Amino acid sequence: MRGEYGDRIGRVAAHSPLGFARGGGLSLKSAAIGKDGRKEGSLKRIILAAIAAALTPSGALADEFGLATFYHNPNHGGLIAAHRTLRFGTQVRVHNLDNGRSAVVTIVDRGPFAYGRIIDVSTVAADALGMRQAGVARVRLELVQ
Numbered sequence: 001m002r003g004e005y006g007d008r009i010g011r012v013a014a015h016s017p018l019g020f021a022r023g024g025g026l027s028l029k030s031a032a033i034g035k036d037g038r039k040e041g042s043l044k045r046i047i048l049a050a051i052a053a054a055l056t057p058s059g060a061l062a063d064e065f066g067l068a069t070f071y072h073n074p075n076h077g078g079l080i081a082a083h084r085t086l087r088f089g090t091q092v093r094v095h096n097l098d099n100g101r102s103a104v105v106t107i108v109d110r111g112p113f114a115y116g117r118i119i120d121v122s123t124v125a126a127d128a129l130g131m132r133q134a135g136v137a138r139v140r141l142e143l144v145q
Helices: 042-055 123-129
Strands: 064-071 080-082 091-096 102-109 117-122 136-143
Touching: 064 123, 080 123, 091 117, 091 123, 102 117, 102 123, 117 123, 117 136
Parallel strands: 064 117, 080 102
Antiparallel strands: 064 136, 080 117, 091 102, 091 136
16 A cells, blocks of 8 residues: 555554554654565664764763762772762762862762752762761762763
8 A cells, every 4th residue: 555655554554443544643654664564764763873872971961960968888989979870980070069169979879869869979979078967968060071
């Protein structure tokens, strides 16, 4: 069966009780099927998305602003931190907006999972940032290149 653009339309779309081929939600262009039985362009889109994800240096490209807390990780010591999306091993400069101090930490863990928190720093990093007494601080995260 051929659509108005000359594309082949799959049987499911052409004979669907929902009327996809008649404009009920799936366009003729998106229902085009290639010689191998797959939607044309879908494999190309998947490959391009995978390449884009692989070339992205981290989950966050711009500075992040939010709240930081501290935690104790018995498996790692030093200036470390937990972030939800940044790759392990990424170095981040954490700026404490309350007192102007900053420290470079390495992401070694996932978290925090509390609402509004963007990073958990180690107790050593919390001391360096001057936030251990308060427990929570307003911070800005900057990727170190």
